[in-house]
Amino acid sequence: MTSLLDGLNPEQLAAVTLPGQSALILAGAGSGKTRVLTTRIAWLIQTGQVSPLGILAVTFTNKAAKEMLTRLTGMLPINTRGMWVGTFHGLSNRLLRTHHREAGLPQLFQILDSADQLSAVKRLLKALNVDTEKFEPKKVQYFISGNKEAGLRPQQVEVFDPYTRRLVEFYAAYDEQCNREGVADFPELLLRSYELLARNDALRAHYQERFRHILVDEFQDTNRLQYRWLKQFAGAQSVLMAVGDDDQSIYAFRGAHTGNMNEFQRDYAGDNVIKLEQNYRSHGNILDAANALITQNQSRLGKNLWTAEGKGEPIRVYEAYNDQEEAGFIVEEVKALQREGTALMDMALLYRSNAQSRVLEHALFSAGVAYRVYGGLRFFERQEIKHALAYLRLLANPDDDGAFSRVVNFPTRGIGARTLEQLADAAQAGGTSLWQAARAKAPASKDSAKGLPGFVALMQAMQDATQGLPLPEAIEHVLHMSGLAAHYQAEKEGADRLENLNELINAATVFANDPEAMAELDEAGGPLASFLAHAALEAGDHQAGAGSDALQLMTVHAAKGLEFHAVFLGGLEEGLFPHEQSMNEQDGIEEERRLMYVAITRARRRLYLSHAQSRMLHGQVRYGIPSRFLDELPSALLKLVNARRMATASSAYHGDAAPASATRQRNTSPWRIGMNVRHAKFGVGVVVSVEGQGDDTRVQINFGGANGMKWLALEYARLEPA
DNA sequence: CTGCCATTCGTTTTT
DNA sequence: CGAATGGCAG
Numbered sequence: 099m100t101s102l103l104d105g106l107n108p109e110q111l112a113a114v115t116l117p118g119q120s121a122l123i124l125a126g127a128g129s130g131k132t133r134v135l136t137t138r139i140a141w142l143i144q145t146g147q148v149s150p151l152g153i154l155a156v157t158f159t160n161k162a163a164k165e166m167l168t169r170l171t172g173m174l175p176i177n178t179r180g181m182w183v184g185t186f187h188g189l190s191n192r193l194l195r196t197h198h199r200e201a202g203l204p205q206l207f208q209i210l211d212s213a214d215q216l217s218a219v220k221r222l223l224k225a226l227n228v229d230t231e232k233f234e235p236k237k238v239q240y241f242i243s244g245n246k247e248a249g250l251r252p253q254q255v256e257v258f259d260p261y262t263r264r265l266v267e268f269y270a271a272y273d274e275q276c277n278r279e280g281v282a283d284f285p286e287l288l289l290r291s292y293e294l295l296a297r298n299d300a301l302r303a304h305y306q307e308r309f310r311h312i313l314v315d316e317f318q319d320t321n322r323l324q325y326r327w328l329k330q331f332a333g334a335q336s337v338l339m340a341v342g343d344d345d346q347s348i349y350a351f352r353g354a355h356t357g358n359m360n361e362f363q364r365d366y367a368g369d370n371v372i373k374l375e376q377n378y379r380s381h382g383n384i385l386d387a388a389n390a391l392i393t394q395n396q397s398r399l400g401k402n403l404w405t406a407e408g409k410g411e412p413i414r415v416y417e418a419y420n421d422q423e424e425a426g427f428i429v430e431e432v433k434a435l436q437r438e439g440t441a442l443m444d445m446a447l448l449y450r451s452n453a454q455s456r457v458l459e460h461a462l463f464s465a466g467v468a469y470r471v472y473g474g475l476r477f478f479e480r481q482e483i484k485h486a487l488a489y490l491r492l493l494a495n496p497d498d499d500g501a502f503s504r505v506v507n508f509p510t511r512g513i514g515a516r517t518l519e520q521l522a523d524a525a526q527a528g529g530t531s532l533w534q535a536a537r538a539k540a541p542a543s544k545d546s547a548k549g550l551p552g553f554v555a556l557m558q559a560m561q562d563a564t565q566g567l568p569l570p571e572a573i574e575h576v577l578h579m580s581g582l583a584a585h586y587q588a589e590k591e592g593a594d595r596l597e598n599l600n601e602l603i604n605a606a607t608v609f610a611n612d613p614e615a616m617a618e619l620d621e622a623g624g625p626l627a628s629f630l631a632h633a634a635l636e637a638g639d640h641q642a643g644a645g646s647d648a649l650q651l652m653t654v655h656a657a658k659g660l661e662f663h664a665v666f667l668g669g670l671e672e673g674l675f676p677h678e679q680s681m682n683e684q685d686g687i688e689e690e691r692r693l694m695y696v697a698i699t700r701a702r703r704r705l706y707l708s709h710a711q712s713r714m715l716h717g718q719v720r721y722g723i724p725s726r727f728l729d730e731l732p733s734a735l736l737k738l739v740n741a742r743r744m745a746t747a748s749s750a751y752h753g754d755a756a757p758a759s760a761t762r763q764r765n766t767s768p769w770r771i772g773m774n775v776r777h778a779k780f781g782v783g784v785v786v787s788v789e790g791q792g793d794d795t796r797v798q799i800n801f802g803g804a805n806g807m808k809w810l811a812l813e814y815a816r817l818e819p820a
Numbered sequence: 821c822t823g824c825c826a827t828t829c830g831t832t833t834t835t
Numbered sequence: 836c837g838a839a840t841g842g843c844a845g
Contacts, residue, residue: 159834187835211835284835319834352833451831456837473833510821635835655832677831693832716830717836821845828840 102140102173106133113339113372114138118147120338120366122317122359126403127346127388127699128379128661135315135341136166140173142311150176154309154331155183158316160636162659163188166315179614182309186324188635190287193294195623195631197301201294204280205623206494208501209634213479215239215283218500222272225526233264241265242272246285247353249292249323279499279531288323295330306333317342317362321353325361338366344399345392348655348693350685359399377403377699379661381410383735384705388698391730395688403699412737413705415728421454421669421713425461427740428666431706432467432649435664442468444663446650448697450675454668455651457714462649472652477638482586482595483602487633489576493561494626497531506532509585512548521550533557556580569625570606577603605638654697665701670709671722672800694727707736711784721784721800723774775799776820777810 103111110130113123114137125131139155142148157163163184171178182189191209198205210218219242220235245255252270257263276282282290295302309331314320317340320328332338340362347356363371377385385403392398418424432445447458447469455471462469477483485508491501507513525535540550560579564572577583577599586592586599609629650662669675675694680686698705709724775797776782783801797810797817810817 185835209835212833287835349833351831453830507821512821514821637835653832674831679831689832714836824842824844826840826842828838830836830838 102137102144106137107376109372109374109376110134110137113374114141116339116370116372118337119370120336120368121340121370121372122363122367123339123341123372123374124399124401125341125343125374126377126401127343127696128377129374129403130378131341131343131374132162132165132169132315134374135313135339136169136173138339139166139311139313140170143174143176148310150178150181152308152310153181153183153313154189154311155181155313156189156315156328157183157185158319160185160188162315185635186327187284187287190291190327191631191635193291194282194287195627197294198623200298200301201290202277203282203290204495206280206627208281208491208495208498209287209631210276210281210283210500211479211634211637212239212284213484214281214500214634215243217503218275218281218283219268219272221500221503222268222275225522226268226271228268233268238265238268238272242269243283243285244353245269246283246289247321247323249289249326251289275499279497280495281498281500285323288327292323292327292330302330303333305331306336309333309336312336312338314338314340314342318344318347318356318359319349319354320358322355322358325355325358329365332366338362340367343401345395345401345692346658346696348658348689348696350689356397371399373401375401375403377405379702380405380699381407381703383409383412384698384701387413387705387731387735388695390732390735391691391698391727392695394730395691397685397688411704413707413731413735414739415736416706416708416739417724418708418710418740419712420719421457421710422461424668424708424710424713425457427708428458428668428706429461429465429467431666432462433465435704436467440663441647442649443647445666446652446657446660446662446664446700447666447668448652448654448657448700449667449669450654450677450693452653453715454674458651458668468646468648469651470648472650472656477598477601477605478633479637480595480598482582482598483633485582486573486577486580486599486602487630489560489580489582490573490626491630492533492557493564493576494630496533496557499525499532502532502536505580506536506550506553509581511552511581513550513553517550569610569629570603572626573603573606654693657700658696661700661702663702664704664706665697666706666708667697668708668710669713670707670725670728671713672725673720673722674713675725675727691727691730707731723782723784723800774820775817777801777815777817782820 103114106114110133113121113134123131123134125134135155139153142153143150155166157166167178167183170176170183184192194201194203194207195205198207216235216239219239220230223230223233223235223238252266252273255262255266255269257266276286295305312328312332314328319342328338340359342359344356344359347354350356382405385405389402416424416427418427428447432442435445436442449455449458452473459469459471478487485505488501488504491498492505503518506518521532521535521539524539525532528535528538530538536550537554540554556579560576563575563579567575583596583599586595589595606629609632610625654667676687676690680690707728709728710722712719712721714720774782774784777799780799780801783799785797785799797812799810
């Protein structure tokens with residue numbers, strides 16, 4: 099019989115079979131992290147150290163949770179049903195449904211995704227007559243979520259100025275609104291679960307007794323609240339294993355707290371730190387480059403990846419004249435690789451920000467190369483799906499004002515802004531929900547299909563018609579009775595949306611036939627509620643059409659956890675990567691460097707890095723200097739794949755793409771836009787613009803990095819061509 | 821309740 | 836430059 103442990107390297111083996119002690123696993127990129135995690139669980143169960151129900155395994159994404167369960171069932175003939183393997187939010191949802199009474203929530207509480215949360219904030223600010231110029235809804239939302247993720251309720255937020263005081267008031271009013279409506283946003287799921295366990299000794303004791311082994315994936319991405327959440331489940335006899343890589347922490351901007359790794363060491367692991375440094379993904383040169391780069395970071399726990407494989411090819415570096423030419427080069431290389439037999443699917447174009455995909459897409463489209471862009475709207479975030487779900491939410495919970503507002507006049511049934519304002523006032527005065535106010539104000543009348551009475555009648559009819567029906571059939575009724583189906587049928591561009599609505603019925607059918615999902619029905623409060631929770635917690639795929647051989651385009655963030663035979667990383671210029679907004683932030687550069695590290699370590703065999711002397715940004719040409727990250731890579735590992743050309747020589751590539759700057763050069767000075775210069779104090783930079791004549795000539799130079807943009811008077815500044 | 825124009829604003833994103 | 840709002844007129 100083959101053992102679970104076959105083929106593990108010594109460090110992996112040590113991590114998998116660590117006896118009953120907590121440990122921190124520092125798992126480098128491509129070091130078999132998921133394998134260790136799942137094998138550990140399987141080993142614990144197989145050796146009888148714990149029952150499947152004694153495991154608590156937490157991940158960040160649904161994808162990771164599913165992957166873990168799939169691999170687990172492949173290793174052991176166990177029933178994963180009832181096992182606590184899931185995301186922080188998914189498991190919180192489960193806990194809160196089970197103990198909704200103790201948590202002070204209705205059983206059918208609805209989950210607000212970020213967009214729903216933003217509408218809820220807007221609605222609140224409107225009701226409070228707040229000037230949204232002064233208090234932007236986005237900022238208010240960010241404030242509320244940020245505090246929740248730090249574990250702070252309104253009373254606990256420190257107030258040191260009137261502006262913050264106001265924000266705290268909004269936070270408090272927002273929470274009241276959510277409670278009144280019976281809804282919970284994403285951070286609320288976590289905070290509420292945390293508070294439930296922190297306050298309820300019996301419940302906490304129960305779960306601590308149950309979970310003997312707690313395992314956390316991507317620990318470097320946890321925020322403060324998530325760590326506190328975990329600690330509630332950890333009892334005196336619990337064994338914790340946190341797996342993470344501080345070098346791949348790229349989500350500080352959304353609250354990830356790398357300090358959790360140090361705290362975890364202090365609280366649980368002590369000296370039990372196992373480093374997984376053998377990389378099974380990339381060739382040596384790629385790893386050497388990644389290592390050299392990341393050692394520039396001051397704050398890290400320290401790790402060095404190595405591989406048993408050879409050095410492989412050098413990293414190719416390309417300097418383009420502009421962004422279009424950069425795209426042209428990439429497309430040519432992609433086609434060449436494709437001819438050599440690399441599948442498009444196994445190549446990726448990575449970039450720092452989504453805006454960069456445009457030029458690449460254009461070039462790919464012109465060249466007839468199939469590609470797929472990740473990111474953008476996901477299935478359950480589409481307008482028509484949101485509308486349909488809002489009807490369903492209203493059926494499950496009539497007090498959900500957010501859902502009510504969304505569909506009361508969609509499709510339009512002649513309910514104007516004035517009516518709604520009156521309704522909102524009535525609801526506020528009576529302390530009721532919009533639905534209750536509507537019912538009081540406009541009792542359903544049979545003959546009026548329009549107006550508020552029509553809507554009240556509609557909802558009641560819908561309630562009756564869907565009562566007791568299986569989920570997919572109920573949804574079909576809702577789509578037709580609400581008029582959504584007819585509305586999109588009539589719309590010129592509605593075909594896709596109609597198709598999506600049908601897809602929603604499909605999704606419900608699949609969901610209703612999924613024994614996993616159905617097993618939790620009782621605690622979830624019925625099929626409708628659990629389907630709605632599923633829709634909110636798992637927004638679905640970004641795009642359909644997977645499987646076909648297409649080049650993959652995505653941000654570096656989106657590429658985390660993936661690997662490709664060949665990786666192209668473009669836009670390596672100061673201000674873009676590292677992004678200029680990060681330069682001001684605390685530890686911003688270090689996070690950008692980790693991002694670069696993530697990008698490099700995605701490549702198995704071939705890595706291209708490119709930058710452009712100029713690129714179109716915000717409608718104007720911007721001149722950039724090469725990213726500092728290029729300088730931080732050992733030049734012995736790099737191969738420059740183009741002879742350094744003067745700007746003028748580039749016309750050979752794109753005769754029609756003459757720089758806009760040429761027309762702006764209306765002076766006679768020897769300094770040209772785009773040329774490299776050296777300044778005694780500021781170092782090497784690029785001339786960005788030139789103004790004035792003769793002695794009055796001033797030039798603007800981008801020195802990048804700490805020096806940034808500078809205007810220099812030629813009369814005084816001593817510049818020399820570089 | 822559309823549709824049109826003006827204005828604004830441009831990182832990264834999962835749940 | 837171009838998307839994405841938001842306000843206002845019809």
